[in-house]
Amino acid sequence: MKKNLFLFALILFARTTFAQQTDEVTIVPKPAFAEKGVGQFIINQHTSIVAKEPDAQKVAGMFNYFLKKQYGFTLNINNAAVTNAVVLNTSSAKLPNESYQLKVTSKGVNILGNRAGVFYGVQSLLQLIQQKGKQLSVPVVNINDEPNFAYRGLMMDVGRHFFDANEIKKILDVMASLKLNTLHWHLTDDQGWRLEIKKYPKLTAISAWRDSTIIGGYGDFNPFIYDGKKSGGFYTQEQAREIVKYAADRNIEVIPEIEMPGHSTAVLAAYPELGNGTGPYKVPGYWGVHNTIYNPGEPTFQFLQDVLTEVMTIFPSKYIHIGGDEVPKDEWKTSALAQKIIHENKLKDEHELQSWFINRIEKFLNKNGKSLIGWDEILEGGLTPNATVMSWRGEAGGIQAAKEGHNVIMSPNSNMYVDHAQAKDGKTEPLAIGGFLPLDVVYNYNPRPTALTSDQQKHILGVQANMWTEYVSTNNKLEYMLFPRAIALAEVGWTKTENKNYEDFASKRLPVVLESIERSGVNYRIPEANVVITDDAPTKRKRITITPFVADSKVYYTIDGHKVDNTVDLYSGPFLSPITNGRPLTLKYIIVTPENKTSNEFSVDIK
Ligand code: ACM
Numbered sequence: 001m002k003k004n005l006f007l008f009a010l011i012l013f014a015r016t017t018f019a020q021q022t023d024e025v026t027i028v029p030k031p032a033f034a035e036k037g038v039g040q041f042i043i044n045q046h047t048s049i050v051a052k053e054p055d056a057q058k059v060a061g062m063f064n065y066f067l068k069k070q071y072g073f074t075l076n077i078n079n080a081a082v083t084n085a086v087v088l089n090t091s092s093a094k095l096p097n098e099s100y101q102l103k104v105t106s107k108g109v110n111i112l113g114n115r116a117g118v119f120y121g122v123q124s125l126l127q128l129i130q131q132k133g134k135q136l137s138v139p140v141v142n143i144n145d146e147p148n149f150a151y152r153g154l155m156m157d158v159g160r161h162f163f164d165a166n167e168i169k170k171i172l173d174v175m176a177s178l179k180l181n182t183l184h185w186h187l188t189d190d191q192g193w194r195l196e197i198k199k200y201p202k203l204t205a206i207s208a209w210r211d212s213t214i215i216g217g218y219g220d221f222n223p224f225i226y227d228g229k230k231s232g233g234f235y236t237q238e239q240a241r242e243i244v245k246y247a248a249d250r251n252i253e254v255i256p257e258i259e260m261p262g263h264s265t266a267v268l269a270a271y272p273e274l275g276n277g278t279g280p281y282k283v284p285g286y287w288g289v290h291n292t293i294y295n296p297g298e299p300t301f302q303f304l305q306d307v308l309t310e311v312m313t314i315f316p317s318k319y320i321h322i323g324g325d326e327v328p329k330d331e332w333k334t335s336a337l338a339q340k341i342i343h344e345n346k347l348k349d350e351h352e353l354q355s356w357f358i359n360r361i362e363k364f365l366n367k368n369g370k371s372l373i374g375w376d377e378i379l380e381g382g383l384t385p386n387a388t389v390m391s392w393r394g395e396a397g398g399i400q401a402a403k404e405g406h407n408v409i410m411s412p413n414s415n416m417y418v419d420h421a422q423a424k425d426g427k428t429e430p431l432a433i434g435g436f437l438p439l440d441v442v443y444n445y446n447p448r449p450t451a452l453t454s455d456q457q458k459h460i461l462g463v464q465a466n467m468w469t470e471y472v473s474t475n476n477k478l479e480y481m482l483f484p485r486a487i488a489l490a491e492v493g494w495t496k497t498e499n500k501n502y503e504d505f506a507s508k509r510l511p512v513v514l515e516s517i518e519r520s521g522v523n524y525r526i527p528e529a530n531v532v533i534t535d536d537a538p539t540k541r542k543r544i545t546i547t548p549f550v551a552d553s554k555v556y557y558t559i560d561g562h563k564v565d566n567t568v569d570l571y572s573g574p575f576l577s578p579i580t581n582g583r584p585l586t587l588k589y590i591i592v593t594p595e596n597k598t599s600n601e602f603s604v605d606i607k
Contacts, residue, residue, distance in 0.1 A: 025141055026512045027127045028487060029179055029494035030505070037140035039106045043129070048076040048085050055090040055115035062249060063088070063122045069173075070126065070520065071136065084108060086125070088118050098181070098251070099146035104128070104138050116251045120145070120179050127177070127516070149447065151409055151462025152493030153182035154486060159189025159259075159266075160287065161469040162208075162233035163478060169246055170475075171482070174522055176250035178490035183247055184321060184464060186257045187235075190265040190290045191283060194234045195256070195314075199306050202270035208234040210266075210283040217431055217471070218287070226285055231473075240314050255373065256315045259323030260304060261294040261357055268292055274300050276331035276338070287433075287470040289326040296332070296341050296357050305364055312368055319388065320365055324358055325375035351381030359384045373409070376401070392417075392466065395449050402452050402459040411464040415445035418485045419468040422525055428600055430480065431471050439527055443488035443502050465489045476523045483524035484549075487513055506530070511551040518550070518595050526550055526591050526599035533577075533606055542577040542606055548591045557589035564588045564601055577606055 025034040051060035057077065063086070064074040078085070086109040095101070100113035100121035111121035124145065128138045154175060156168070172183065187194045193207035209232035214224045235243070247254045268274060268281040275281060276295045284290060294300045308320065329350035332338035342353050355378070362372045362384040373388045376397025383389070388407040391398025398408040410416070413435075420435030447463040465486060472478050487510060491500055507530070517524055529548040536543040546555050555571035558564050559578060577585065585606045591599040 026509045027124045028509045028513045029491040030499055031143050031145040032496055033144040035142045039140045040137040041104050041106055043136040046084055048078045050078050050085045050087040052079050053090045056088040059088050059118045066126050090115055090118050102143040104141045119251050123177050147494045148496050149462035149493050152180045153184050153464035154180055155184035155186055155466040157186040157469045158194050159186055159192045161473045165239050167475050168243055172247050179494050181252055183252055183254045185254055188259045189263045192232050193266045196236045197307050197310050204234045206270035207266040208232045210285045212285040214286040237314055253317050255317045255319045255321055256311055257321035262327035264294055265290050265292045276335045291328045291330050293331055295337055297337050318371055319373045320370050321373040322361055324378040355381035399449050399451050402456045407459050407461050409461050409464055410447040411466050415441055416465045418465045418481050433471055439488050440502050442485045445492050463493050479523035480525050506549055510549050515551040528602050531604045543574055545574040546571050550593045553591050553593045555589050555591055559585050559587050564590045
């Protein structure tokens with residue numbers, strides 16, 4: 001009886017301490033389980049990090065890295081228990097990979113998990129820190145968290161435009177804070193080769209550079225016009241290794257992509273003997289699918305295997321991506337060598353020749369302990385035995401591959417192509433490749449297609465957004481295209497489907513992350529505000545409510561059709577539309593953030 005009473009009291013106590021205020025935990029991606037309690041833990045100059053195991057000590061170092069970056073200080077690291085501490089415990093964890101428990105009381109913080117799990121616990125903790133004047137505090141919380149998908153990726157195309165190592169590191173820091181764990185590094189394309197390969201120096205002397213780059217979009221100028229500027233660059237092996245380590249410290253694996261047999265004109269410009277005799281070749285300065293592809297002869301395999309051998313010494317990832325997308329077969333149709341190989345190997349057509357090509361590369365990679373990933377075109381002509389498919393032309397390829405028992409990463413262009421424009425009217429946005437991919441369409445994506453049985457769904461390793469850079473040549477634009485959509489991606493990859501809700505994400509968590517991203521000097525697109533227009537029955541006018549999605553930002557607006565800037569009305573709360581006698585009006589508004597960043601001008605019809 002006594003014991004029961006005690007238990008009852010304990011439950012009551014627990015209930016009151018951890019009242020259901022889950023909504024106020026604004027961590028992104030939303031955790032599997034989070035309860036906010038009463039009170040806070042104060043971080044002061046006597047607070048230390050307790051980390052005993054080597055793994056915990058590594059994470060402690062990363063905790064200090066992010067603390068320093070965000071708040072300008074670090075904490076002492078102890079390997080013995082002390083009070084007033086953030087305890088990182090990687091020793092007793094029987095938790096699955098990347099899962100963690102985070103407990104904050106008024107006395108201290110405890111994080112439990114494996115190395116990746118504790119790292120993510122630290123990321124959640126960093127998001128929970130509140131700053132008032134000089135004081136930092138963390139609310140009392142209890143979090144049990146785990147990922148929905150093991151693969152949560154972002155692809156960066158550095159072939160079309162080169163981004164230097166510092167920019168890649170900047171993106172990796174944001175990825176880590178969002179619990180994204182894979183950088184798919186698209187290192188080669190028609191317009192540029194970006195990795196030093198010691199055996200083939202012309203790849204960096206010639207293939208990494210183009211004379212000139214097309215200006216504007218494809219339809220803008222006919223014929224195309226060019227900027228007349230040499231463009232390019234590459235990573236030395238040392239720099240690439242440094243990126244791999246930098247990423248690994250942040251629980252991010254880097255998967256390199258070496259494109260074949262298409263998207264390889266830049267290589268042919270340096271080594272024309274690997275083409276189909278259609279040269280001379282030069283590194284092109286315009287986009288699209290190019291006909292110039294590798295020939296399927298022995299010297300090509302020697303070259304690719306030599307390249308991959310060096311690639312494997314730089315990238316410890318289990319996977320190597322070999323492209324395989326958008327390979328026009330025209331050159332193989334007219335090549336005596338290609339036709340001879342088709343005949344000798346009793347292949348049906350050029351699609352089977354591509355499959356044969358990929359099969360040889362897969363055998364080579366498998367022999368070296370690596371697994372092959374390819375874009376969904378590798379299904380054409382028959383999938384190689386162990387390949388993982390990256391589904392980009394919608395979900396069909398991924399569904400087919402999963403049904404055939406292959407692992408799949410979902411990155412459909414319908415939901416995951418962050419090179420597409422962020423407004424329906426492309427003219428209101430910076431030049432993009434086309435398309436329209438708003439934030440909610442990214443957010444609402446479910447990478448487990450209902451066309452698959454639950455057993456087949458187990459082949460879906462995860463999800464990835466793709467940042468192609470034909471029309472992205474500056475760091476500011478790269479970040480503008482990535483954010484906030486990569487923030488939505490984070491919840492697609494991590495958050496349990498039943499815990500996902502776009503309104504909840506956009507109104508409660510997104511504003512906090514965007515403010516933090518802005519403070520850390522990362523560019524992003526300020527999203528349209530939530531504009532709600534209702535009928536105001538007594539006055540027969542419209543009531544207009546504008547809620548921006550960056551915390552503490554201001555809204556300026558007009559409703560007379562005129563330009564908006566900071567000279568017009570400042571929004572201070574819901575207001576009534578003018579008396580129009582039924583005439584329609586257009587609300588125009590801009591959002592200005594706490595750091596004085598101004599949004600595009602947005603407009604909404606008031607009808
Ligand atoms: C692709 O977008 N060509 C994979």
